[in-house]
Amino acid sequence: MALDPDAVGAESGPRRVTWQSKDCIVYALGVGAGVDELAYTTDNTKGVEQQVLPTYPVVLGIDPGIFKRFGTFDWAKLVHAEQGVELLRPLPTQGAVLVTTRIVDMFDKGKAALVVTGSEAVDEDTGEPMFRTRSAFFIGGAGGWGGDRGPSATWQAPDRVPDHTVTYPTRPEQALLYRLSGDRNPLHSDPAFARRAGFERPILHGLCTFGFTGRALLHTLAGGEAGRLRGMDARFAAPVLPGDTLHIDIWTDGAGEALFRTRKDDGTVVLTNGRCRFDADGAR
Known part of the structure; x- marks a missing residue:
């Protein structure tokens, strides 16, 4: 089994994704929101307009077809390593988007590999960009082709008590x-x-x-x-x-x-x- 380093730049989609008000509420409850966050957990509270949690796009924003472009690997050794989300406009409580996912990078970690994907979702009707997501997947046993190891992490917690x-x-x-x-x-x-x-x-x-x-x-x-x-x-x-x-x-x-x-x-x-x-x- 081997990944395909030449797949960097390959795309999958566009995939049509829809959601309703109920889906946004179920997600909010799933990530711990409750009675003190009624704007996210209800849709009919007097004087409260329903909103969508800004992290909700992470369950919408990747076309699963992109995994077929990675090459061959052992699914049991794939681990979700990183996640990012960028909101280009507030998400409505119901809508439809077209999601296109691209392989951004593929790094050789020796005995493993790191594959980075990026997705963009656009409004189905207007074509206006709604959100972008970024995911990275660590795959054990998939490295060793002699490719770039990727950049070193530069993040460091400040040397002070959190604000x-x-x-x-x-x-x-x-x-x-x-x-x-x-x-x-x-x-x-x-x-x-x-x-x-x-x-x-x-x-x-x-x-x-x-x-x-x-x-x-x-x-x-x-x-x-x-x-x-x-x-x-x-x-x-x-x-x-x-x-x-x-x-x-x-x-x-x-x-x-x-x-x-x-x-x-x-x-x-x-x-x-x-x-x-x-x-x-x-x-x-």
């Missing part, structure tokens, strides 16, 4: 809620499958942790207004078990920018290399 720390508990059934947004991998629901994968029990989706973190950034930096959070990027560093408590450390880094990481009670960092962009003054 903000937000703490969110996850629920024991969190993964069962989150999987309703589309990721039905039994790793997150089937105890026997999780044990075969080397975990004591089903683990939380990395993108669920990403969503919890996005909520912390939204409310801390953007006043809870979806239109003010422009984007975020992070690297998945360690698994989370449903029921774990998450602590999101945030450092403001100039006007409209922040660095962040997410850790568990024992100090294990589960999301790192976090960067966020937001409208500090409320203007879009």
